[in-house]
Amino acid sequence: MTAEISSPYSAITYGVSDRIATVALNRPEARNGYTLTMAHELEHAFTAADADPDVQVVVFTCVGKDFSVGADLSGGGFDVTTTDAGSDWQEPAGRCSKTIFGMNKPVIAALRGVSVGGGVTITLSCDFRLASHDSRFSFPFSRRGIFPEGGSTWYLPRLVGVSRATDWMLTGRLFGAQEALDAGLVTSLHDPAEVLDAAYAMARDIIANTxxxxxxxxxxxxxxxxxxxxxxxxxxxxxxxxxxxxxxxxxxxxxxxxxxxxxxxxxxxxxxxxxxxxxxxxxxxxx
Known part of the structure; x- marks a missing residue:
């Protein structure tokens, strides 16, 4: 399935076809490192999809082999610039996960390769997370001297239980697709070339029958x-x-x-x- 690209974003792509909106991270040269621009565009795209009467289901995926390596650190640190520290400023990963949480329409994440830090927390509010057999995950905040974001300390224990969330969060260790499936973080596993097709198949089933x-x-x-x-x-x-x-x-x-x-x-x-x-x-x- 190929979605018609309809919006001129720079860090993501967005298209609608057959009542399915496809939102894809589009910085493959940086392994989809997460940026403020990406946060802004994701918030805008998911809001647009939820308001569009021609969209019934959203698929959230990536361009390239990795979903996202998390925050883009190429500038030597974290870009969290806010002009008004006293306002209701929302950190970048939370701008995505919070928007998805509030959506009326189901969101299916199709993950492959590496999804770490913000690259996984932005998916925790999705209704389904399909992953490829080569997927790897990490919540590495403790290893970077920083703090969890994206509402992940609320979402993750609800998905996998407090014990497993504590293991992954406190150690920050990298773990594989089978462990993620066994714990309930992901819904199903697929070959890397087939995970997106599986997400579209699920979307079509929801559209046809619900x-x-x-x-x-x-x-x-x-x-x-x-x-x-x-x-x-x-x-x-x-x-x-x-x-x-x-x-x-x-x-x-x-x-x-x-x-x-x-x-x-x-x-x-x-x-x-x-x-x-x-x-x-x-x-x-x-x-």
Whole structure:
């Protein structure tokens, strides 16, 4: 599959084809070292994809053999320039992972080669991480005398458990694809030449068989509710959603397509079809 390139970014590429947006890191000469420009462009591209009615799923990948070696240190240090230290400045990796977290549309990361530091933390909020057999990962912050970013100390324990997150974070050691799969960091492993095709196949399956609205609501319920101390607020939200099914056209189509043994054609889209009362859509809600 080849996505039509539609935006003039300098550090990434962006294209849309067949309801799939492809966002790719595009600094292969620097092994996709992460820069402030890349952070800005990723935030912009993911925001654009989420708002685009022609996009249902996003694939996040790279140009070149390595997904990303993390922060670009070619200048001799970390470029964290901010003109107003007292503002709500967001560090560069978090600009990407935080944007993905808030998206309504599922994001599938297709990883190969090295993904370390910011090069892996920017993917932790993705809904799926597919990796190649040659993938290697590291959270090397302790080995550089710096601190974790991208919200990684929140995302990583939720994905792999506190014990494994502690191992990887405190030692900063490099580990391989099979260890990442066994721990739950990645969803599946593929040959390097096939990982992107596998991501597109997953995207096409989601597009063909799922409701955009249901997928968006489920994604945000998992992100925002699964860590609560009590299930009672979740029961309350479930009840309000289920109570509205009689007037929910996607639910009617889902039942009809099942009974008629045919593929579904869900009429609602995102964001217009989302219930406006959802707590995370209300003004002032935490992004």
């Amino acid at each position: 409701s955009e609205v249901s997928t968006a609501v489920i994604k945000q319920m998992l992100n925002r509710l699964s860590g609560l101390d009590s299930p009672i607020p979740v029961h309350a939200l479930d009840s309000r959603l289920i109570a509205g099914l009689d007037s929910h056209s996607d639910a009617a189509e889902g039942v009809s397509s099942f009974l008629e043994k045919r593929p579904p054609h869900f009429p609602l889209s995102v964001p217009g079809g989302l219930p406006a009362w959802l707590p995370w859509l209300e003004p002032g809600a935490t992004p």
